[in-house]
Amino acid sequence: VKYRPLADEAKSIEAESFIIEGETIVTDEAGLSDFHTLRSAITRRPQDLYLVAFDLLHLNGHDLRDMPLKDRREILQAVVPAGGHIQFSEALPGTGEAVYHLACEAGLEGIVSKRLDSLYRSGSTMNWRKIKCYVEKEMDIIGVKRETGKPAMVLMADKGHYMGGAFVTFKADKRQDLWDRVQGKVGAPPPKGLAKEKAEWLKPGLVGRVKFLKGEEKLRHASLKGFREEE
Template sequence: MRNAVERLKFIKPMEPERFDIPPAGAEWSHEIKFDGYRTQVIKDADGIRLYTKSGIDWTAKYGPLAAEAEKLNGENFIVEGETIVLNEKGLSDFHALRSAITRRPQDLYLVAFDLLHLNGHDLRKLALRDRREVLQAMIPAGLRIQFSEALPGSGDAAYHLACKSNLEGIVSKLLDSVYSSGPTSAWRKIKCFDEKVMDIIGVQRERGKPAMVLMADKGRYMGGAFVTFKADKRQALWDRVQGKVGAPPPKGLKKEKAEWLKPGLSGRVRFLKGEEQLRHAMLKDFWEDEDGRG
């Protein structure tokens, strides 16, 4: 007998809050933080629909995934996941995703991580561990919709494995958490960091605001990195900067309130992976190029 169900409505997503370190304890599970578009898949009497994080219907854009969703085991359901495309290394590639959606949607994958509704039943009050167990059983092998497996071991182990594998980070979730729309510390995203040597092309020093250096990588402006050195090293940086102040603003950056620098000053920056511009970036060291350290 078919389950009669009214048209299912998009549910505002539950959103992990950002933390710098993964939580400890066996009550947490840890998944890969995939670099893609949050997606909600709904099936009811009206068929399959796929929605963006903000509730926009993208079923037409995600045509091949909608066809795959028909193969999931359920009369009606709401599944949450992340739409991704993979690069040649098998890693999710956010920058290739937009063109894949428009030019090669058959290359898209959906990594499913939560189940909010199944066969006429609202599952949001069930514990996460139970929702995920049912979800995993719904997904046949060989689809481009795949289950987001938990990483083995502790939060620290999962985080180090993700970063070593050049992934964006992990999402840690309380196994007994219910599903509640909006930001929550019961789900936590912990992103991996990277370090790279770049050119210091400017500085921003405004009273009452943290000092920043402005960075470029092979001529491309990357944004700012905070300066958090102790007093003596900070003064050494400003001394080097003072000798290079006076360059014209780079093209397109005239609106930045900055002192622009002549070439020759480099620095090592720590920043969040998976971003086009520097985010949560910090200057770790600096030198003049003739120092031989660039």
């Protein structure tokens, strides 16, 4: 029901049966994929969704997974009508590293890449990768978690909004410098809504530079890259 407009459009594909692999997206005013509004669009604006198709696994009862990717995509391009909400994903020329850099610079969530000669295999494989972009940003360090047997984490807030935790992976001397600064700020009350978190809460004044996955509402795969005292 949520994807009814895309399901209805799929009926225009001239095939008896097919299995397409792709990503559902919604675009912003600039025409770029907007991960932040995707969830609400699925339930409230399904007519704005696009399916970006990049692989074809089955067609009219035939299993295509043992064909090289370039051949599967050639058939996919011929099958998908142009100009609709189900779109063929054009390949970008150049090296994967350059394409990834350009995607991140353009504000995109990341890239999907596949080897042109690869056969399709389910499960974990190096023949295709989904690589997300990371960003770095300064946020307030409002707490720390230092539990025995677990990696240390700092808890972050951005303009008063709790963002979650980032792992502390510094070497011993830099890590000790962080703990020395933390010690002078321990003793703040738990922020509203976070009383159940097992953490040491800090008084304001310590800022951290965090690297984290782009396009997420909370910190994911985040690590602390640096820290400073507010002047």
